[in-house]
Amino acid sequence: MPTVAEAGLADFNVSDWVGVIVPKGTPVDVRDRLHATLSAVFAEPDVQERLRGSANVPAAKPLNPAEFAAFLKSEVDKWAKVVAEAKISQN
Numbered sequence: 001m002p003t004v005a006e007a008g009l010a011d012f013n014v015s016d017w018v019g020v021i022v023p024k025g026t027p028v029d030v031r032d033r034l035h036a037t038l039s040a041v042f043a044e045p046d047v048q049e050r051l052r053g054s055a056n057v058p059a060a061k062p063l064n065p066a067e068f069a070a071f072l073k074s075e076v077d078k079w080a081k082v083v084a085e086a087k088i089s090q091n
Helices: 028-043 045-053 065-086
Strands: none
Touching: 028 045, 028 065
């Protein structure tokens, strides 16, 4: 069986991810405190070990809110292109 690249999909890249999104209008200090707290928790060695033990690969460094917003936009753009090119519809 050929690899994905051998099958002609050299740029194929699909991965899952998990993020935390807060409601629009959440105060910046609350958002930043949540980010700092979650970053500290996910940096704990025992949390890292538990993530790896459940077949997850923790990020080397959690994305800050601006980085995560840019990442989300890139994911929406990527998958919107796939949907359009494949002519996928809800019907």
